[in-house]
Amino acid sequence: MVNERITDSTTKNATNDNEVISIQNFNFFYGPTQALFNIDLSVNQHTVMALIGPSGCGKSTLLRSINRMNDLIDGAYVQGKVMVNGIDIYDKSCDVIELRRNIGMVFQKSNPFPKSIFENVCYGLRIAGITDKEFIEQSVEQSLRDAGLWDEVKDRLRENAMGLSGGQQQRLCIARALCVKPQILLMDEPCSALDPIATTKIEELIFNLKKSYTIIIVTHNMQQAARVSDFTSFFWLGKLIEVGKTEKIFTNPSIKITEDYISGRFG
Amino acid sequence: MNQIHLDEELQGLRTGLAIMAGEVERMVELTRDCYLKRNAALGTTVLDLDRSIDIHEIELEKKCLDILALRAPFATDLRIVASTLKIISELERIGDHSVNISKRFINIVNQPSTLDDKWINEIGSEALKLVKRSFDSFLSKNVDLARSVITDDDIVDKLYAKTYDEVLKIMQKDPGAVERGSHIILIIKNWERIADQATNIAEEVIFMVEGHNAKHTYLDQRD
Ligand SMILES: Nc1ncnc2c1ncn2[C@@H]1O[C@H](COP(=O)(O)OP(=O)(O)O)[C@@H](O)[C@H]1O
Numbered sequence A: 001m002v003n004e005r006i007t008d009s010t011t012k013n014a015t016n017d018n019e020v021i022s023i024q025n026f027n028f029f030y031g032p033t034q035a036l037f038n039i040d041l042s043v044n045q046h047t048v049m050a051l052i053g054p055s056g057c058g059k060s061t062l063l064r065s066i067n068r069m070n071d072l073i074d075g076a077y078v079q080g081k082v083m084v085n086g087i088d089i090y091d092k093s094c095d096v097i098e099l100r101r102n103i104g105m106v107f108q109k110s111n112p113f114p115k116s117i118f119e120n121v122c123y124g125l126r127i128a129g130i131t132d133k134e135f136i137e138q139s140v141e142q143s144l145r146d147a148g149l150w151d152e153v154k155d156r157l158r159e160n161a162m163g164l165s166g167g168q169q170q171r172l173c174i175a176r177a178l179c180v181k182p183q184i185l186l187m188d189e190p191c192s193a194l195d196p197i198a199t200t201k202i203e204e205l206i207f208n209l210k211k212s213y214t215i216i217i218v219t220h221n222m223q224q225a226a227r228v229s230d231f232t233s234f235f236w237l238g239k240l241i242e243v244g245k246t247e248k249i250f251t252n253p254s255i256k257i258t259e260d261y262i263s264g265r266f267g
Numbered sequence B: 001m002n003q004i005h006l007d008e009e010l011q012g013l014r015t016g017l018a019i020m021a022g023e024v025e026r027m028v029e030l031t032r033d034c035y036l037k038r039n040a041a042l043g044t045t046v047l048d049l050d051r052s053i054d055i056h057e058i059e060l061e062k063k064c065l066d067i068l069a070l071r072a073p074f075a076t077d078l079r080i081v082a083s084t085l086k087i088i089s090e091l092e093r094i095g096d097h098s099v100n101i102s103k104r105f106i107n108i109v110n111q112p113s114t115l116d117d118k119w120i121n122e123i124g125s126e127a128l129k130l131v132k133r134s135f136d137s138f139l140s141k142n143v144d145l146a147r148s149v150i151t152d153d154d155i156v157d158k159l160y161a162k163t164y165d166e167v168l169k170i171m172q173k174d175p176g177a178v179e180r181g182s183h184i185i186l187i188i189k190n191w192e193r194i195a196d197q198a199t200n201i202a203e204e205v206i207f208m209v210e211g212h213n214a215k216h217t218y219l220d221q222r223d
């Protein structure tokens, strides 16, 4: 039952043309412990994919596998492929710095640096060695606009970012991710520390961002997954149980465990 | 994790719907019997029951909306609430059609009968069968039974067409039959609508159980 994997035929057909990420027979190990088992998942350009499932099922591990953030963990290794734009990111030839520029990441806890709002946003450009002042200023403004934060901070760009509210800090982190012009955004429970209003702002932002970005979001909030995503994948014990169009998963999932999980009858 | 409250509320919805359906079934049966048994009093009872149906509809609709707003159900739970919302409005309309028929029966039931008895009773009995079967399919979540309602709707459609033609012929021959004939045409039209509503309920049952729309299946092929 657990090994059965249902892929909505509509998902499959759509992958051919616009596929940006293709995870193929992917396994992940923390040393002796296997955290992900034979994952096959593809994500299309300018769509939002939600990853849902109980804590510890491997959602964050999978997310971090897509921009090789797991490389830093001692003893961790992978099997299988993660293709981004048709290139195997675990191949030796992959430029990891460029990969991480192309794939931005936003975490559960907003993590602004104790610097000015401006310096937080342009951080990625600075470490990439960019010095063109005008370019940096334009990029910062554009990123803050895209993150829906510009109007709130435009008069205080030199103030310390730690003075922003939680919701503003999270949007600042999104602006920081956007500033290096990535193609893909990975979001790991980006709203779990936010109040409902700040959450709504981030959700609206995600909706707008998907016009230009491909987004994968981990969320524990079923309503949020239903509201923001085009596709939803359900993970359980390191396995991808079911993936399909979000409206299908939330109205008529094919697998019993998925149904039990989303309708709150798990375990 | 558990959903004790949601489960209780869904059970309450189901019970409420069963009670409402039971009353509607009684209205339909009394309507048919009003003419079959030549008893105008049965028709009057139908008119009295109608108010109770409206109250059930309002109460159940509120319960559904409360569950949607407060419990935000998904998957099967969501489908149960969505189908209940639609089924209660179908039930309410079946009640309305029974009232329409009963009012006309009250007018004509004591007049000297003509050829039309057999047809009127037949279309009424067939429609009543579909109503009962659609309710049973809901209570037993039996999709095969629901599908048989959709198929057998045809029987009522054909009876309607046949009776309509016959009544028209009689009215053309005998101008004195026009008043009674026009009552009868409206009566059979209402029976035909009741059978359609039973079909709609059967389609909701299929959606609730299987998760796909049983209506207009040709539309599904677009996806
Ligand atoms: N750095 C790590 N070292 C060893 N095991 C880990 C590490 N990070 C996560 N895990 C384990 O891998 C599994 C998946 O974790 P994770 O991807 O964080 O799940 P999720 O994000 O779905 O809650 C869990 O059993 C967790 O304990």
Ligand SMILES: [Mg+2]
Pocket (backbone or CB within 6 Å): A059, A060, A061, A188, A218
């Ligand atoms: Mg996690």
